[in-house]
Amino acid sequence: MAKVALIEPRAEFNGYALFRLPLLGLLYMGTILKQRGHEVVIFVESIHPALDDRTGRLDPEVESADVVGLSGMTCTVQRAYALARRIRERNPRARIVMGGPHVSFVPFEAQRVADVVVTGECDRRIVEIVENPDSLQGVIAGDSFVDLDSLPAPDLGLIKGLRNIRWVPIATSRGCPYDCRFCSVTKMFGRRYRLRSPEGILAEIEQRLGEGHRRFFFYDDNFGIDRQRTQQWLEEVVRRGWRFRWSAQARVEIARDEELLRLMARSGCYYLFIGMESVNPDALRDYRKRQTLEDIRSCVRRLHRAGIRVHGMFVLGSDSDDEGTALRTVRFCDEEKIDTAQFAILTPFPGTDLYRDMEAQGRILTRNWSLYDGTHVVFEPLRLKAIELQRQFLWAWKRFYRAANLKAFLISRYLLGRWQALNRKFLSALQAWPARSLDEV
Structure with missing residues (x-):
């Protein structure tokens, strides 16, 4: 062996x-x-x-x-x-x-x-x-098709140095039927949306509960697309009287079904990570999100009515974004009382349509792949200088968490300070670009 x-x-x-x-x-x-x-x-x-x-x-x-x-x-x-x-x-x-x-x-x-x-x-x-x-x-x-029900529950004990894990990851599906321009999921897996059976999901949850875990993150690319199947296993969680907290990542469409939201809340859902992406309607069209600003507003309000907290995920840097986009994004978060938010910089990952288009246009600034993490500008924006987009990203984090609860405020300031400490050379090179290359960071 x-x-x-x-x-x-x-x-x-x-x-x-x-x-x-x-x-x-x-x-x-x-x-x-x-x-x-x-x-x-x-x-x-x-x-x-x-x-x-x-x-x-x-x-x-x-x-x-x-x-x-x-x-x-x-x-x-x-x-x-x-x-x-x-x-x-x-x-x-x-x-x-x-x-x-x-x-x-x-x-x-x-x-x-x-x-x-x-x-x-x-x-x-x-x-x-x-x-x-x-x-x-x-x-x-690789594998042409993996039956998710054939996969074993992951053995967390294989991870060296893992003494406790606050959130246990569980997958209930794989893939996504949508095709957002900046996302590589459909390029990697195709537009096949594969599901685990309710029985398989429940068996893994039961195993984790038996191990003493009480917090789960459902690691789906897009949680809850199949309403009937989702409802089936969530109802069984409620019927069995299991008590745990869970969160997941989803599109705004999940909030159209308020009955499902109430069931999610009863089963222990207390936080959803929602791909809002932008408050700029032109950016939403450019990203191929198939959602409107009103869809996002409605989603936040319905989730709050159901007692579920909202983590809004936004992407800055579309070709239609300008110097006021970050400010409008943070104002929207404040107005809609979004509980927590994360801001990312548009990133042209290899394999995506976005990368193909930007490469053809000569707008890729660097192929230093370590910078392709959603927190660094690696392409030339249309309506902003690269350094201006970078500053908007940092400002949005700082501004949104200015009035947060003490814990969130302190965490955000710690993360911001750590990012800036790690990236002094990058910020200096971006400020001087094109005189300095980002490949040398």
Whole structure:
């Protein structure tokens, strides 16, 4: 049996990465491999590093692994490449496997440092990679279709250094039938919206409750699209008398069904993360959101009537945004009494229509992928200077949380200060651009 180390690299420059909620992909793979008798450890680097940057030493369980798997989102992929190179130096016999959204769209990059690059899903493909090492090399296609009910409940004990977890991630679906211009989900999974059965969802919740967990984040790309199925398992949660709190990410359409909202509240939902994206109608059309400003207002008010708090998620930097967009966004949040908000900078991730269009227009400022985390300007805006958009982003965070409760105020100021400390060189380069290159940050 093989010794396998799976690594979720940390983001280099994202000072807003405070909350340690592990992604599910490596957990599914690790659990499947463990069930087949392999020795597995998972490194979520925001919890426990695979590489000590101060000493340059790899964790002993990485240095002795037969197979090392690295998952790469765009903002973490350069860290993943650096880890792969270090692993090659210290553990040359290890088979290095890379996957994830970024390398699925830019596999030739990962080929330089990995033995196997998997495009697409890898939940079950990983078994063949580990158990038949001579049969697969280079860039390979992942699983063509994964039945979500066939996946085991993730074994959280595989995560090194995890002593307690405040929110347990659970997936009830995968994919999204929509096609927002800045999103890579449909490019990665297609527009197939796959569902777990109510029985499978309830079984995992029951297991987690038995382990003592009482807070769950439903890690769906878009929660509650299938109303009938959602209603079915939520009603069973209420009928069984289970007591826990949960939250999820959803579109504004979920609030059109007030009966469902009341059921969600009764089952323990107390917070929804809503993709509002913009208060600029032209930006909503440009993003292909298929929603209006009135839809957003109605969503917030209905959620509040149901007793569910609202976390509004906004994206700044569309081609129709100007110097007043951040101010109008924060005013909207105040007027509608949005409980908490997060502001992101429009980011052209490889694989998206947005990236294709901006690349064709020559507007990409850098391919320093570590900056592609939603907190850095990496493209040339149409109606603003890049440094002005960056300042709008920072101002929106500071302004929205000026009158928040003390805890939220202190957390936001801490995160803002940490981001600025990590990004002094970036801000200086952006201020001087194009005289200075962002690739050197």
